[in-house]
Amino acid sequence: MSSVIRTQDLCIEYDVSERGLFFTKRHRILRAIVDVSLEFRTDEIVGIVGExxxxxxxLGGSLAGMVPKATGSATLNDREIEEFARNDKVDFSRQVQMIFQHPRGSLNPVLTGRATLFEVLRRLPDVKDHAARVSELCEQVGLSEDLLDRRPAQLSGGQCQRLSIARALAMEPKFLICDESIAALDVSIQAQIINLLSDLSRSLGMGIIFISHDLNAIRHFCDRVVVLYLGRVVELGPTSEVLTDPRHPYTKALGRAIPNIGEFALPDPELTGEIPSPIDRPSGCALAARCPVAEARCRSAVPPHTTEGNRAFACIHT
Ligand SMILES: Nc1ncnc2c1ncn2[C@@H]1O[C@H](COP(=O)(O)OP(=O)(O)OP(=O)(O)O)[C@@H](O)[C@H]1O
Ligand SMILES: [Mg+2]
Structure with a gap:
């Protein structure tokens, strides 16, 4: 059965209240994700980009069942992710896995590669021949089995990342969430890991949610891209269309920061000023104070999403 992750008006908040003198408390709520409605399928690689x-x-943590929501919903095959991850931990981890920026830090430093993979396989009663499965995983991620007798500190960054991908694949997930998973690697190794993930996604029918601030990686790798600004989706669509014809001023500005992105049209002046605080969110469009085309009505109401085919953007000027 093909799986789908959906969010509907998802809002995620952090309590950042400050303690003062004499047991006083200043209540402050940081709204990190606001009204996000998205859909992710297993036959595509979706990039999530933004400052x-x-x-x-x-957002990635919430889709992996690690960050609780405030309101709205995040579901996997119509089941609430938060409840699913809490009550059926192993089943959920067979659906969604996450890999992180610093693979060495996310691996247990005292376990060898082999012990790391065996530890996961122990939890899967249907996998009988663990040694054979470990060989298969090593082949899938291009990691020589000789390296499995080493601990993470004795492996290179790229080898550690291949091991964490193998650990995630051991669960045969339907979705892999990659949070800046190539950012800490050398450029040549980044390309190898991207190619590996791309091949795995197609051969295993596994959806990838690829979180990155690197639009260059996203443009070569992702079928669709979602652009976030201050917790809201400001633009989404097929990567080739969004990057060759960006419609939101923020997407245009993101592209400006990338040298050699040639295809980008850059008709507008650059953004100015700083990103506002998610604690004191401005009314209206969060980009308005920095946006060269903003006008009074941008500051009074949050712009709705305009949909054009399989693209959407939240700007009244598009
Ligand atoms: N545990 C937390 N407690 C309080 N605030 C948090 C927490 N985690 C994140 N935040 C805040 O939520 C907002 C979103 O943070 P998040 O880490 O999701 O951003 P990001 O896009 O992943 O950034 P980066 O590119 O730097 O990794 C930020 O303002 C951050 O300071
Ligand atoms: Mg992050």
Whole structure:
């Protein structure tokens, strides 16, 4: 059965209240994800891009059942992810796996590669021949089996990332969420890992949600891209269309930051100023204070999403 992850008006908040003198408390809520409605399928690789602090990891963590929501919903095959991950941990981890930026830090430092994979396979009663499955996983991720007797500190960054991908694949997930998973690697190794993930996605029918601030990686790798700004989706669509004909001023500005992205049309002046605080969110469009085309009505109401075919953008000027 093909799987689908859906979010509907998903909002995620962090309590960042500050303690003052004499047991006083200043209540403050940080709205990290606001009204996000998205769909992810197993036959595609979807990039999530945006500046630091825009909510990428929060969204990814929530889809992996690790970050609770405030309101709205996030479901996997119509079942609430939060409840699923809490009550059926092993079943859920056979559906959704996550890999992180620093593979060495996410691997147990005292376990060899082999012990790392065996530890996962122990939890899967239907896998009988663990040694054969370990060989298969090594082949899938291009990791020499000789390296499995080493601990993470004795492996290179690329080898560690291949091991964490093998650990995730051991569960045969329907979705793999990659949070900046290539950012800490050398450029040549980044390309190898991207090619590996792309091949695995197609051969295993596994959906990939690829969180990155690197539009260059996204343009070569992702079928669709979602652009986040201050916790909201400002643009989404097929990568080739969004990157050759960006419609939202923020997407245009993101492209500007990338040298050699040639295809980008850059008719508008650059954005100015700083990204606002997600604690004191501005009314209206969150980009308005920085946007060269903003006008009074942009500051009074959040722009609705305009849909054009399989694209959508939240700007009244598009
Ligand atoms: N555990 C937490 N407690 C309080 N605030 C948090 C927490 N985690 C994240 N935030 C805040 O939520 C917002 C979104 O953070 P998030 O880590 O999701 O952003 P990001 O897009 O992944 O950034 P980066 O590109 O730097 O990884 C930020 O303002 C961040 O400071
Ligand atoms: Mg992050």
């Amino acid at each position: 630091s602090g825009c909510g990428k990891s929060t």
